[in-house]
Amino acid sequence: MSLRSPGWLLLLLPLAALIAAYLVTQRRRNRYAVRFTNLDLLDKVAPNRPGWRRHVPAAAFCAMLALLVVGFARPTAEVQVPRERATIVVAFDVSTSMEATDVEPTRFEAAQQAALAFVDRLPERFNAGLVPFSGSATVAVPPTTDREVLRSAIQRLTTGAGTAIGDAVVAARDAVRALDERAETEPPPAHIVLLSDGSNTTGRSVESAAREAAADRIPVSTIAYGTPDGTITLPSGDSVPVPVDGPALAGLASTTGGDFHEAATGEELQAVYEDIGSSVGHRTEEREIWQWFVAAGLLTALLAAATSLLWFSRIP
Numbered sequence: 001m002s003l004r005s006p007g008w009l010l011l012l013l014p015l016a017a018l019i020a021a022y023l024v025t026q027r028r029r030n031r032y033a034v035r036f037t038n039l040d041l042l043d044k045v046a047p048n049r050p051g052w053r054r055h056v057p058a059a060a061f062c063a064m065l066a067l068l069v070v071g072f073a074r075p076t077a078e079v080q081v082p083r084e085r086a087t088i089v090v091a092f093d094v095s096t097s098m099e100a101t102d103v104e105p106t107r108f109e110a111a112q113q114a115a116l117a118f119v120d121r122l123p124e125r126f127n128a129g130l131v132p133f134s135g136s137a138t139v140a141v142p143p144t145t146d147r148e149v150l151r152s153a154i155q156r157l158t159t160g161a162g163t164a165i166g167d168a169v170v171a172a173r174d175a176v177r178a179l180d181e182r183a184e185t186e187p188p189p190a191h192i193v194l195l196s197d198g199s200n201t202t203g204r205s206v207e208s209a210a211r212e213a214a215a216d217r218i219p220v221s222t223i224a225y226g227t228p229d230g231t232i233t234l235p236s237g238d239s240v241p242v243p244v245d246g247p248a249l250a251g252l253a254s255t256t257g258g259d260f261h262e263a264a265t266g267e268e269l270q271a272v273y274e275d276i277g278s279s280v281g282h283r284t285e286e287r288e289i290w291q292w293f294v295a296a297g298l299l300t301a302l303l304a305a306a307t308s309l310l311w312f313s314r315i316p
Contacts, residue, residue, distance in 0.1 A: 004074035004288065011069045019062055026055075053311050060304035067297035071290040079287050086189045087127040087143045087179060089172040090115055092154070093196035093225075095134045095163040097242035100197070100230035103266060107197055107226050108159060110266035115154050115195070118273035119147060129175050130154060135162025135202055137171040143179045165196055166204035169220055169252070173213050190218045193276055194252070195269075197226040199245040206248055210255035219258035221276050222249035227264045 003009070092115060098108035122128055127143035130153050141153045169192065176190040192213065200206045213220050224246040231239045246262060253260040259276070263269040 001075050001077050001289075002286070003070075004076060006073055008069060008072040008074075011072070012066065015062060015065050015069065018065075022058055022062075053307070056311075057304045057308035060300050060307065064297045064300040064304060067293045067300060071293035071297060074288055074290050075293060076286045077289045086123075086125070087129070087176050087191070088122060089129040089131055089143060089175055089190070089192050090118070090154075091131045091133060091137070091168040091172050091192055091194040091196075092157065093134070093163060093165075093168075093194075093198070094132045094157050094159045095196075095198055096159050096161055097163070097198045097226075097230070097232060098159055100226060100232050100242050102227040102230035103225070103264070107230070108157075110269060111195055111225060112154055112157065114266065114269040114273050116151055117270060118193075118276075119150050119154070121274070122147075127179060129172070129179075131168050131172045131175065132157050133164050133168035133171075134160035135164060137164050137167035137203070139171055139175045142175055163196065163198045163201045164203035165194070165200040165248070165252070166206045166209035167202075168194060169206070169209035169213055170204060172220075173209075173216060173218055176218060177216070191276075192218060192220040192256075192258070193223070193273075194220055194249070195223040195225055196249060197224070197230070197244050198242060199248055206252050207255075210252045213256045218256065220252055220256040221258035222253045222260050223269065223272055224249045224260070224262045225264075225269060 092111070094108070098106070098111065100107050103110045119128055124145060124147075127145055128141075128147070128150055129139065129143035130141040130150055131137055132140050140157075141150050144150065172192045172194075176192075210220070224244045226242070226244040228243045230242045230244070232242055233239055244262075246260075250260040252258075261272040261275070263272050
């Protein structure tokens with residue numbers, strides 16, 4: 001919490017003086033009571049002394065003043081608010097290596113299910129798009145709020161040869177800029193989520209694509225999906241290893257300000273998507289919360305009045 005008008009806190013000094021005066025007055029009262037040495041007579045004159053209750057109205061009154069002073073100082077707090085103009089583009093690797101069975105039933109099918117679940121959890125007002133890539137990258141679904149169109153496109157994906165990671169990043173970035181008219185002058189609250197299991201084998205380099213996304217301030221969160229032991233079987237019957245290339249994807253995420261994740265199972269991929277969804281679903285804003293302190297002060301004032309009226313038949 002921070003304060004936008006901290007100068008108002010100087011009003012706490014008179015409040016501190018008031019509290020000190022109250023304490024001094026109470027000590028003097030105790031001294032006067034001790035001077036009355038006939039305790040039997042004192043019990044008959046004042047048999048029911050209020051004890052600690054007599055301090056409650058005064059304490060509540062001072063607390064009310066303190067809360068109001070802090071309210072005048074305009075306190076702020078960081079709060080999570082939904083993103084507006086939010087756009088999420090899922091870049092989905094559909095290269096042949098995604099047919100590896102080191103993830104059940106295959107990398108490709110498990111990734112499809114995780115992507116569908118991710119799309120379903122996005123807030124309805126978010127625009128979401130899809131860029132599948134293998135030897136080239138295309139915008140299969142421009143960013144839209146129509147989830148059925150996006151789900152159908154993910155379910156229709158098929159694999160092909162090659163892995164054009166750099167082209168996928170550029171295509172996703174262009175899709176964001178085409179949707180958001182303010183993207184040229186004001187960075188949109190957009191995020192690219194790229195899932196791949198291999199290295200860039202064709203098209204634009206990952207480094208140049210990362211620089212373009214970073215220039216537009218569009219983070220790319222990457223997911224390295226699969227295990228080092230993954231293999232695919234060629235039509236000839238030969239088995240070819242398709243290990244995951246994590247370092248390239250980690251560099252892409254680092255350059256653009258995104259996050260890098262590794263997932264070796266379908267369950268881990270689901271967890272990664274959930275983590276990414278929570279991070280892009282809101283933005284942190286600093287908002288004034290003086291109303292909370294004023295409301296608390298008024299409630300405390302009511303407490304002071306109620307206890308004083310109940311116990312002493314007067315309002316302080």
